[in-house]
Amino acid sequence: MKIDILTLFPEMFEGVLGASIVGKAENKGLVSFRVVNFRQFSQNKHGQVDDMPYGGGGGMVLKPEPIFRAVEFLTEPVPAVEAKAAGKPGKRPRVILLCPQGQRYSQKLAEELAQEEHLIFICGHYEGYDERIREHLVTDEISIGDYVLTGGELPAMVIIDSVVRLQAGALGNAQSAVTDSYSTGLLEHPHYTRPAEFRGWDVPEVLLSGHHENIEKWRLKESLRRTLERRPDLLDEIEQTPEIKKLVEELKQEL
Known part of the structure; x- marks a missing residue:
């Protein structure tokens, strides 16, 4: 499984992805992680990724351009020769938006996501996302509970942990995940x-x-x-x- 994480705070993931079951799963080759600061995809010379909302209101809204560009960079089609050599048709990834308005996370959804080959997590901050990100880019909107956090990084960590531990060989005892x-x-x-x-x-x-x-x-x-x-x-x-x-x-x- 390949997991990409789009965030403005990549340093938050350093300890989580390298430790315990998640870190061991990567060392075993069961999963690979790529943490990307989507600020680098800003078209603004100052690296600006947010702006004031149309219509007024408090807070700042994440702009669509850097997030679209980042996801498109991560999902560039694999060259035909490489795809054929890997024996894979190049299935599109699940692009997951972490937000309070999303579907409530559950073990059933964790088991569903664990079957995917490629997951992309978008971790937002500030007031919210430009609605066009929801409408035209993501495949899933997920919330880990009925409360609000400062950003999507912690929910992404929760989901990644729950999905990685379900990968075959991640746990010392394969029966553990079945009886949880x-x-x-x-x-x-x-x-x-x-x-x-x-x-x-x-x-x-x-x-x-x-x-x-x-x-x-x-x-x-x-x-x-x-x-x-x-x-x-x-x-x-x-x-x-x-x-x-x-x-x-x-x-x-x-x-």
Whole structure:
């Protein structure tokens, strides 16, 4: 996967992209990053990338020219010889605009983006974007929550982390991503490790039993319990098998 990031503050990404799972994924060749300051694509001798909004109002608006030019630079068609050698038809990338008005980010969307070959993130600042960027350049507008940040850099980092960890080979245990919260539609069950007793608090006996079927039943029930307590809305979105319906009813009696 190739990930390009357009930002006015490239230094913000230095630590994030080089550390932990994300950095290891790049070292393994699973993903490549390119951070571009789109100010260099300004046609203004002062490198200006924003201007006052038509109609008045507070704040400054990002101009269309530098962002269009930057995306076009990053998506120049691969020469036919190179494309043939790579065995790829040159699929167009997903161009993602980080903004409060965008689609709410979710694990489902992370899994969808993880299948792409090329992602471009546009990180804005100031009051907003010229609307023509939204209408004629981007493929996706994404928000990571119902709040406003000073720019799109932090949301881009969040999305990149969630997408990179889904790449095959990025995690030490491939099963980890499959059983994460939201991947199954439910919140994840509790985890325990050694010691079996700590300050009078014991690990649930079933986890020490070695009985795999009972352990899986316990994990499902505890996952349902946590979801029912914290995010009951998620239960409406999953397929409720007879087993799940029975466990939910039991939990409602217990809670």
